[in-house]
Amino acid sequence: MTNYSNKSIVLASRPVGEPVADNFRLETTDIGGLEEGQVLIKTLYLSLDPYMRGRMSEAKSYADPVAIGEVMAGETAGVVVESKSDLYAVGDHVCSRSGWQEYFVSDAKDPMTYKVDADLVPLSAYLGVCGMPGRTAYFGLQSEGKPKAGETLVVSAASGAVGSVVGQIGKKLGLHVVGVAGGEKKCAYVKDELGFDEVVDYKSDDLDAALAAACPNGIDIYFESVGGAVSEAVAKQLNPGSRVPICGFISNYNTRDITTARTPFHIFGELETPPAHKFFLVFDYMNEYAEANKALTDWVTSGELKYQETIVDGLERAPEYFSWLFSGKNFGKLVVKVADQ
Ligand SMILES: NC(=O)c1ccc[n+]([C@@H]2O[C@H](COP(=O)([O-])OP(=O)(O)OC[C@H]3O[C@@H](n4cnc5c(N)ncnc54)[C@H](OP(=O)(O)O)[C@@H]3O)[C@@H](O)[C@H]2O)c1
Structure with missing residues (x-):
C-alpha cells in the first residue's frame, strides 16, 4: 500500500460562545497499511453542519463531545482508494463519518460508511438534499x-x-x-x-x-x-x-x-x-432511511426537488467556513471541497 500523508482538523480547545480559529488545529499524520476488512477513503467533500457546534462543547448530548485533540466529527463524501474488503472496490463512491480529514480508514462493515451513486446525483448532494x-x-x-x-x-x-x-x-x-x-x-x-x-x-x-x-x-x-x-x-x-x-x-x-x-x-x-x-x-428514523433516500433522489433527478449549495475550497479553511452557518453567510447546504477525484 502507498503511504498517505493525512491532513486533519482537530479540536484544540472548547469554544466559549462563538467558535474561533484557536479552537481548531491543523495536524498532519501518516496513514500506514490496511488490515483485512478495511478500506481507505479519500475525502472529496466535507459537510459542515450546525450540530457540530454541540460536539465541540463538553456537555454530553445525544452524541458524545469530540475530545480535545480528536479529529472534528463530520460526514464526508469520498472515493475508495485502497480496499482490503470484498464489499468495496477501488473507485467506489462512499459517504462516511470520517471527520474533518483528507483520508479515513473505515471498517468495511461500519454502518455509517455506505456506497452512493455519483452518476445519479452529484456526489456533494449526498451530504445535503439526498443525505x-x-x-x-x-x-x-x-x-x-x-x-x-x-x-x-x-x-x-x-x-x-x-x-x-x-x-x-x-x-x-x-x-x-x-x-x-x-x-x-x-x-x-x-x-x-x-x-x-x-x-x-x-x-x-x-x-x-x-x-x-x-x-x-x-x-x-x-x-x-x-x-x-x-x-x-x-x-x-x-x-x-x-x-x-x-x-x-x-x-x-x-x-x-x-x-x-x-x-x-x-x-x-x-x-x-x-x-x-x-x-x-x-x-430516530434510521430504520426507514432507505425510503427517504429513494424519494429524495427520485425527486432531485426528476427536477421536482430543488437545492442550493455553497461549495467552498480547502480543508484548512473549514473552521472559518463553519462560522458562516451562524451568520447566514452560507446559502443552502455548506460543503467544503477537500480534493479532486
Ligand atoms: N434534529 C436533527 O436530527 C437535525 C438534523 C439536521 C439539522 N438539524 C438542525 O436544523 C437546523 C438547520 O440546519 P441546516 O443544516 O439546514 O443549516 P442551514 O439552514 O443550511 O444553515 C444555517 C442557517 O441558519 C440561519 N441562522 C443562523 N443563525 C440564525 C439566527 N441567530 N437566527 C435565525 N436564523 C439563523 C441562517 O440562515 P438565514 O441567513 O436565513 O438567517 C443559516 O444560513 C439547525 O438548527 C440544525 O441544528 C437538526
Whole structure:
C-alpha cells in the first residue's frame, strides 16, 4: 500500500460562545497499511453542519463531545482508494463519518460508511438534499409535523439545507407554506425558485405583522430550526392543535451559558395552550432511511426537488467556513471541497 500523508482538523480547545480559529488545529499524520476488512477513503467533500457546534462543547448530548485533540466529527463524501474488503472496490463512491480529514480508514462493515451513486446525483448532494439534512426534512415534517392538506406550515431557516426541503415537501402535500429567511436574496430564492407561497425576512420585516399577513388562517405546523425572535413571533399565531417539530435552535448554539438561554422549549412550553412540541433526531428514523433516500433522489433527478449549495475550497479553511452557518453567510447546504477525484 502507498503511504498517505493525512491532513486533519482537530479540536484544540472548547469554544466559549462563538467558535474561533484557536479552537481548531491543523495536524498532519501518516496513514500506514490496511488490515483485512478495511478500506481507505479519500475525502472529496466535507459537510459542515450546525450540530457540530454541540460536539465541540463538553456537555454530553445525544452524541458524545469530540475530545480535545480528536479529529472534528463530520460526514464526508469520498472515493475508495485502497480496499482490503470484498464489499468495496477501488473507485467506489462512499459517504462516511470520517471527520474533518483528507483520508479515513473505515471498517468495511461500519454502518455509517455506505456506497452512493455519483452518476445519479452529484456526489456533494449526498451530504445535503439526498443525505442527512434531506432525511431530517423528510421525517421531521411528515412523521413529526403530521401535516394535513390545507394547513399552514411555517419553516424557519427556509433557504437552508433542511428548511428548503421541508417547504418543498410541504407544497407537495398541499400545505400553505411560509418560509422565514434572512435577507432579500434568500427570500427571493425561497419564493421564486422553491415555490413557497410566502416568505418573511426576519432581518428586515416586522415579524408579527409579516407572519400575520402571510398566515391569514394562523399557523398549524412550525418547523423549528432557529429559536429566538422567530419562535417568539410564531408562538403568538399558533392554532389550537398545532405541532412544532423541534429540529434545532441555531440562535442559541453559541450562547455562553446554555442553561440560561430561552430555548423553544421555554417559548412554546409557557403558552397557555402549548402546541405539541418535542425535539426529534433524524437518527430516530434510521430504520426507514432507505425510503427517504429513494424519494429524495427520485425527486432531485426528476427536477421536482430543488437545492442550493455553497461549495467552498480547502480543508484548512473549514473552521472559518463553519462560522458562516451562524451568520447566514452560507446559502443552502455548506460543503467544503477537500480534493479532486
Ligand atoms: N434534529 C436533527 O436530527 C437535525 C438534523 C439536521 C439539522 N438539524 C438542525 O436544523 C437546523 C438547520 O440546519 P441546516 O443544516 O439546514 O443549516 P442551514 O439552514 O443550511 O444553515 C444555517 C442557517 O441558519 C440561519 N441562522 C443562523 N443563525 C440564525 C439566527 N441567530 N437566527 C435565525 N436564523 C439563523 C441562517 O440562515 P438565514 O441567513 O436565513 O438567517 C443559516 O444560513 C439547525 O438548527 C440544525 O441544528 C437538526
